[in-house]
Amino acid sequence: MFAIPAAGGPRYGVLVEGPQGWGEFSPPPGASDELAARWLTAAMEPSTVGWPDALRGRVPVGAARPTVAVGRDIDAAVTLIREAAPDVAHLIDCTAEQAAAIRRRVDVPVAVDADVLAADPQCADVVVLRCGRLGGVRRAMRRAERLGLPALVVFSGTSSIGVAADVALAAALPDLPYACGPVPQWLRDGDVVSSARSLGTSDGYLPAAPMPAGPDAARLGQCLVTDAAVVAQWRDLLRRAAALL
Structure with missing residues (x-):
């Protein structure tokens, strides 16, 4: 188990090793067992069956796109979107009914x-x-195919191993109309892979790889979690997630 220092507190995760390589299990704090099971499935994919073939060798990456937290105030969300005039309004903390009302x-x-x-x-x-x-x-590609909508890939990985999965998704989609991202800022100061393999943009792009880089022993050692209570908590979450697979 690892923890990467970040401005809002350490970012935790567990590396999963399989016959094909490595994956990352790093659900957000407070994740339900069902959500954790999905994260575990995602972590097992590159370490077992691998990712689908990429359709592009690199993916465009942009700065953090502002999100619009709707909550209970649709009018405030509409005003914010009209003032900001983004290329796409990314809504969070909203229901389908609220999203439809804002869209109109x-x-x-x-x-x-x-x-x-x-x-x-x-x-x-x-x-x-x-x-x-x-x-x-x-699974993400199948969901997008069923919906038949343009896709915006938002990175959710904690280390370069996790972010590589997000990049693999963007690289395998038939169409990629929007820049992806963002690359976590904390990767500039800490990662579990070598500095040479740590993901960072070049001219606004990230390279797509057939599999993620493996952990670097020295850098992983610097990120290892030694707090017994935290380790026990994550082991229990992993156990409950695995029971749902």
Whole structure:
């Protein structure tokens, strides 16, 4: 288990090794057992069956795209979108009904997570894909195919091993109309792979690889979690997630 220092506190994760290589299990704090199971499936994909073939050798990466937290205030969300005039309005903390209402009142494409679109496939113009949350590259691609909407890939990995899965998803999609990202800022100061293999943009792009880099022993050693209580908590989460597979 590893922890990478970050501005908002350490980012935790567990590396999963299989016959094909490595994967990363790093669900967000407070994740349900069901969500953790999806993250575990995503972590097992590159370490067992591997990722689908890439259709592009690199993917465009942009800065962190502002999100619009809807909550209970649709009017405030609409005002914010109209003032910011983004290329796509990425809504969070919203229902399908709220997304549909906002979509009718703004002139830019509206994007929501795939889970929101499950309630109403017509509530948005763009589907937000997160590799870990959707259970891996293949499952995310199938979800996008069923919805038939343009995709916005948002990186959710903690280390370069996890981010590589997000890049693999973006590289395998038939169409990629929006820049992906963002690359976690904390990777500039800490990672579990060697500095030469740590993911960083070059001219606004990240390279797509057939499999993630393996951990570097020295750098992983610097990130190892030694707090017994934290390790026990994550082991229990892994056990519950595995029981659902």
